[in-house]
Amino acid sequence: MDPARSLADAQPTPYWLEDPGRPRAGSALVGDEHCDLLVVGGGYTGLWTALLAKERDPKRDVVLVEGKEVGWAASGRNGGFCAASLTHGLANGLARWPGEFAALEELGNRNLDGIEEAVARYSIDCDFERTGEIDVATEPYQFDALRAAAEEAARHGVELEVLDRDQVRAEVDSPTFVGGLWDRTGVAMLHPAKLAWGLKRACQELGVRVYEHTRATGLARNGSGMAVRTPYGRIFARHVALGTNVFPSLVKRVRHYVVPVYDYALMTEPLSAGQLGAIGWKKRQGLGDSANRFHYFRLTADHRILWGGYDAIYPYGGRLDAARDERPETYLKLARHFFHCFPQLEGVRFTHAWGGAIDTCSRFSAFFGTAHDGRVSYAAGYTGLGVGATRFGADVMLDLLAGESTERTALEMVRSKPMPFPPEPLAWAGIGLTKWSLGRADRNAGRRNLWLKTMDRLGLGFDS
Incomplete structure (x- = not known):
């Protein structure tokens, strides 16, 4: 099947915002x-x-x-x-604030608990499910990194469960998965x-x-x-x-x-019982793969799959433009990646495709x-x-x-403050070189080139 056909009827609007209860x-x-x-x-x-x-x-x-x-x-x-992490994950938190990492973890967990409590107290119907999230490896070197991350987490009192190939595929079945790392309690799924x-x-x-x-x-x-x-x-x-x-x-x-980075997502039609059975996913965890240029994906309450990420588009000069909320070339790329991950879902169509700007700091x-x-x-x-x-x-x-x-x-x-972004054209060149380098690392077993190593030393570790 040509992945482009799956996009034929996709509406260029965020699925969430079309809810009849808006x-x-x-x-x-x-x-x-x-x-x-x-x-x-x-x-x-x-x-x-x-x-x-x-x-x-x-x-x-x-x-x-x-x-x-x-x-x-x-x-x-x-x-x-909806994650407990306040530091964009374990590695980023330990690299930047090792002395207060335990406090940040405690505050983050209390914060997520506070969100769950507020959702209940104010009767907010937002499909809140504390399912956790699995970081999946699609390459052996990524699985090695996930196991190392679990060991590092354990040294800091954070419990993460390593899943081998068979274990992760028993949770969500994709022929591309070779392992996973499951945070069972630190992430909830919801209708944003x-x-x-x-x-x-x-x-x-x-x-x-x-x-x-x-x-x-x-x-x-x-x-x-x-x-x-x-x-x-x-x-x-x-x-x-x-x-x-x-x-x-x-x-x-x-x-x-702050600079804007545009991110994009697709939403499938509701899956049939047979299609859901083909992939498992009974515990409805959020998922994300472990590449630098990664995908995130999850199930909705009505059994659709949201599939997003990978491309991160920085507009020259950091100018916001509603026209950038749509990007067909990224939609097609995402559709190809989706069917590579889940070939058993061939024939599924996407009903919505959209994008938007994320506030990114260094x-x-x-x-x-x-x-x-x-x-x-x-x-x-x-x-x-x-x-x-x-x-x-x-x-x-x-x-x-x-x-x-x-x-x-x-x-x-x-x-403290992050390092500010330089003026143009330096910001454009630096972000472009970083994206190219991250893609190159993904193709070379995660090996970071001199540019990325320099950015790491400067505290600008672009790792996602």
Whole structure:
């Protein structure tokens, strides 16, 4: 079968956002508003910030503004992998913060527990399943690396289960799998858009005023507080929390730390009982392969397979453009890879194909800070692991605005910044060379060339 035929009827829209339960967008702000805390951004970062602010102090007057609709960007387009890791995985965390890795693991696990508890407390119907995730090896050298990772994890009190070829194929059957590493408890699967919509409802029930189609266009001091401009009015607030992530920050000095990288995904039609039987996958774990240029894949509640990743497209100058949300050449590449992984599913068709921008920073995990003498806080740079870590980022921003010394604000991870990206054309050239080198490593048993080794030494270990 020509893989292109599987894409013939694929709609160029995110599957998650077409859910029939999608709520109507709220009204735009018209006129002036006053509040204690203004949250800018209606993705996970902003929604968790508003919700946790009200949980900490129910009397706090909170307003949230979103430029389009709540959950329309990365929060409604991702794969729905909700991980406990705050550091983009074990290796990245140990390489950057070895002295506080145990604390970061503990905080990450508590954060994931907090998400699960909030989903239950606010009756958020987002198909939350704590299934865990299996990193699969498709080459022998990758399996060797997974076993070494399990040994390293065990030395730091993290339990990961090594699966040999037969064991991993008993979980999910692909002729390409030669082994796996199963994190049984550290990852949950969920419907990303439903989580965002549920958080919006929970915020409103606690008294947060949510304005959609209200883009924040300017930020300035106003007496002892801040003023934020919007197209039809202004908002005066004692404090402002910025959850704009991949979009240009209202604090301009933050912009050099983040670049957009476009990621793409496909969604199959619902699988029949026979098709599901051909691949197993009874425990519904999330999966990701172990190459540098990797795929992530999972089952949905209605028995579809989401298949994404591999290509990571950086636009010259870091310019965001909605036209880049579609990329047929990547869709075709992903379809070919899908049928190579699951040849027993030949004939399955894709119903949706989409893309979107991820806020990427050079250390692969979020960074934090304040501006305007502590009146403004920000969190950004989640690099694809924001479904879970944004709740932690929200707590950090609220701690910083309160001027509190907490176990979070004491972390070097919170107190430090990643290396900023260089200006063009250096950023374009560097990212391009890195992508080429990662692909070359995948073709050469994982051997990293001089460029990647240099990046590793500089703390810019582009490993995903």
